[in-house]
Amino acid sequence: MRVDPVNARSHAARQGAALPPALAEALAATGLGPVHPADFAPAAGGNTNRVWRWQARDGALGVKLVLPGGGTPLFPNDPVAEFRALQALEGTGLAPRPLALCPVGPGRALIYRWVEGPAWDGDPARLARLLRRLHARPVPPGLRAMAADPLAQGAAMLAGLPGDPRRAALEALRPAPGAGPAGPEVFLHSDVVPANIVMAPEPVLIDWQCPARGEAVEDIAVALSPAMRRVYGGPPVDPAEPARFLAAYADPETARRFTARAPALHWRMAAYCLWRAAQGGPLAQAYAEGFEAELALLSG
16 A cells, blocks of 8 residues: 555655665666666655656656565555556556566565556546446456455454454444345455555556455445545545445446445454554554544444
């Protein structure tokens, strides 16, 4: 994921602009261009991974350094899966063009064509149409499967927080299961937050480190999550937005499935926010506020 605009500059400053020597050596070996420190600028964002904009000889490239241990229970951090997802989407306009994936010490560097533009403009219809296009693509082999039971996944995260007084409030709102058989599996981004959508000028999805296969409603739930708007930027989800989104997505069965599964998916997101807040770090307070936003939705 990427950090929200409020935290982006300070986070980038904490990382430092210097390119690690092992990464510079790996980039030089790709043949994509000479590696001059002045050609690299740390990108705003990079909450999980370090990212630079490289002004190479044939245009701007993105360089993402992925080290082990950056994943979370809901959002893995897999550079190999990201590269394969980008390869599967090459030429579609849905994602950046992948150029190389190379080892750097214990991690990997992903190099891709930079996508220039502002973050998502807040139009739910444009986002819905973007996801509908993605979900119509063939599912690449080897993608991880989303958890079959989001309530159990959320409960597992809560189990690690025995002393948190907020846990009881969420457990009291746990919805009943019973959404029926799972819908068809589609190609999921799984991290559809505003900072991961670039208007170039049509929307493009970036930061593919946790692609998956599963129901379309998984992506829709993240896109319409009040917590993810709070943590990662974007306008608040207004009460009419889900209906506008689903109308533009234009698939009645998916709309029905989302209505049935939304309580469980929002409950899991609340559990995740509580878990993330408990881990500390620069986004702990934002995740605590995200938890409250999901709790308010579940209580409404």
